[in-house]
Amino acid sequence: MARLMFYVLLAMVLMTLDFRGRYVENFHALAGLAVEPFLLAVEAPFALAARLQENFSDRNVLLAERDELEQLLRESRARLLLMQELGRENAELRELLEASRVVDAEYQTAELRSIDLNPYSHRVVINRGSSHGVLTGQPVIDAAGVVGQVDRVLLYSATVILLSDPDHAMPVSVERTRVRTIAYGSGRTDELGLTDLPMNVDLEVGDVLMTSGLGGRFPAGLPVAEVTAIERPTGEAFAHARARPFASLDGARHLLILSLGSPDEHRAAEGDGVEPVEAGTETEARPEATENPADENPSDDDAASQGLSNANPVDPSRNEIDEARPQPTGSGEVI
Amino acid sequence: MSGHGQGGGLMVITLVLGFFLTLMPLPGVLEPMRPFWLALIVIYWNLEAGSLRHLGQVFLIGLLLDITTGTLLGQHALSLVIMMFLLERFRARLRFFPPWQQAAAIFALLVNDRVIQLWIFGLTGNDWPHWTWWLAPAVAVLVWPWMFLLFDRLRRRQRLQRS
Numbered sequence: 087m088a089r090l091m092f093y094v095l096l097a098m099v100l101m102t103l104d105f106r107g108r109y110v111e112n113f114h115a116l117a118g119l120a121v122e123p124f125l126l127a128v129e130a131p132f133a134l135a136a137r138l139q140e141n142f143s144d145r146n147v148l149l150a151e152r153d154e155l156e157q158l159l160r161e162s163r164a165r166l167l168l169m170q171e172l173g174r175e176n177a178e179l180r181e182l183l184e185a186s187r188v189v190d191a192e193y194q195t196a197e198l199r200s201i202d203l204n205p206y207s208h209r210v211v212i213n214r215g216s217s218h219g220v221l222t223g224q225p226v227i228d229a230a231g232v233v234g235q236v237d238r239v240l241l242y243s244a245t246v247i248l249l250s251d252p253d254h255a256m257p258v259s260v261e262r263t264r265v266r267t268i269a270y271g272s273g274r275t276d277e278l279g280l281t282d283l284p285m286n287v288d289l290e291v292g293d294v295l296m297t298s299g300l301g302g303r304f305p306a307g308l309p310v311a312e313v314t315a316i317e318r319p320t321g322e323a324f325a326h327a328r329a330r331p332f333a334s335l336d337g338a339r340h341l342l343i344l345s346l347g348s349p350d351e352h353r354a355a356e357g358d359g360v361e362p363v364e365a366g367t368e369t370e371a372r373p374e375a376t377e378n379p380a381d382e383n384p385s386d387d388d389a390a391s392q393g394l395s396n397a398n399p400v401d402p403s404r405n406e407i408d409e410a411r412p413q414p415t416g417s418g419e420v421i
Numbered sequence: 422m423s424g425h426g427q428g429g430g431l432m433v434i435t436l437v438l439g440f441f442l443t444l445m446p447l448p449g450v451l452e453p454m455r456p457f458w459l460a461l462i463v464i465y466w467n468l469e470a471g472s473l474r475h476l477g478q479v480f481l482i483g484l485l486l487d488i489t490t491g492t493l494l495g496q497h498a499l500s501l502v503i504m505m506f507l508l509e510r511f512r513a514r515l516r517f518f519p520p521w522q523q524a525a526a527i528f529a530l531l532v533n534d535r536v537i538q539l540w541i542f543g544l545t546g547n548d549w550p551h552w553t554w555w556l557a558p559a560v561a562v563l564v565w566p567w568m569f570l571l572f573d574r575l576r577r578r579q580r581l582q583r584s
Binding site: 089094096097098101103110117121124125132200201202203204205206245252272337 | 441445447449477483485491493496499541542545546
């Protein structure tokens with residue numbers, strides 16, 4: 087009985103430390119590296135099977151698929167040309183406004199490894215790791231929107247923490263009104279929760295949420311989710327909304343890992359953790375949101391900058407996720 | 422690691438197989454029904470071969486499982502330790518149960534384990550899982566007799582080869 091108690095307590099202490107992040111991070115990283123060869127070995131037969139299946143798939147089907155993809159590529163190229171023009175124009179305008187330049191996002195492609203982790207760990211394994219230059223905290227997107235961010239980096243693979251992890255919080259802004267808020271994972275792959283909206287917030291079902299770029303981890307303007315429901319419960323301080331992520335968190339196989347330059351350069355440019363890149367968008371967003379009482383409150387600014395420095399991109403691992411939470415509650419007490 | 426019981430190499434192989442089955446990709450619908458393979462394997466070696474009888478051993482297996490499947494460090498360790506404790510408590514009786522009663526007991530152990538897991542998932546902020554999640558113990562019990570027969574045969578062959 088005493089031994090049971092000992093092990094139960096040990097397990098609980100470990101879980102708490104792991105849940106709080108940071109404390110057992112080093113152990114986790116080392117153990118992950120040790121376990122990686124096994125993961126690769128587990129994947130090998132399934133990777134082989136997939137390749138064999140590819141080899142034996144019908145030629146006509148492949149040709150049809152190729153034609154379709156070529157068509158798509160042509161269309162995308164044409165659209166890209168227009169975008170490039172816009173991008174150039176935007177850069178010029180920014181220069182005129184003397185706003186800071188947007189960091190050029192580079193990316194590398196990644197594929198999911200054929201390994202099922204526990205569905206409640208809200209993590210997936212990708213086939214890129216530190217040997218490909220992947221770093222903890224890099225944003226990961228698929229063709230439709232943001233998927234999550236790199237959590238643990240192994241040698242030839244990495245785990246990506248999905249937006250749906252209850253521990254994950256990301257700063258977003260509403261595309262239509264530029265209202266900024268934080269989207270929390272709900273524990274379900276088809277839902278995000280916005281739990282700290284002011285009661286009179288201008289938000290409608292169907293509104294698109296984008297990354298706001300606050301925190302410096304995700305570049306601004308990536309599509310994240312679409313609002314599916316808004317509740318304004320009487321007697322509570324905040325309105326709640328639910329949103330459905332654009333990316334298929336449990337289905338996407340092909341992912342892009344974005345890198346916003348090297349994080350060291352980032353830090354040097356930033357000074358003490360204040361993000362200059364997004365400062366421009368920040369101030370632009372302000373006037374539009376003046377009917378928002380929280381915004382008139384000066385302490386909200388403190389809270390926001392607090393959130394910024396907490397979410398310093400150079401911070402290892404999950405600090406952002408953990409510490410982003412207190413911020414909205416802080417401003418809540420003020421209201 | 423086998424202690425005073427039998428098993429040794431074969432046990433390690435089956436444990437590795439257990440990890441493999443746990444990480445093996447399954448279609449999304451079947452995913453929640455994946456039986457708790459390592460629990461079944463641990464139960465087998467404990468009941469039938471008398472190895473794996475220390476809480477510390479299953480604690481380590483659980484930790485390894487947590488690392489490989491990305492769950493909270495200690496989550497599976499906790500669930501396996503509790504399972505092992507109950508198993509040891511009733512081991513004398515379980516060993517001489519007729520097979521169907523043994524299967525029923527294992528089903529109860531696995532359901533209990535699901536409750537513990539659910540509790541941890543709940544504490545970490547997860548939603549109530551899909552109802553098929555509760556089918557996993559049933560699937561495990563269906564698998565159990567076959568696994569039992571297979572392991573028994575393997576073990577007998579190993580013993581014959583030795584002698």
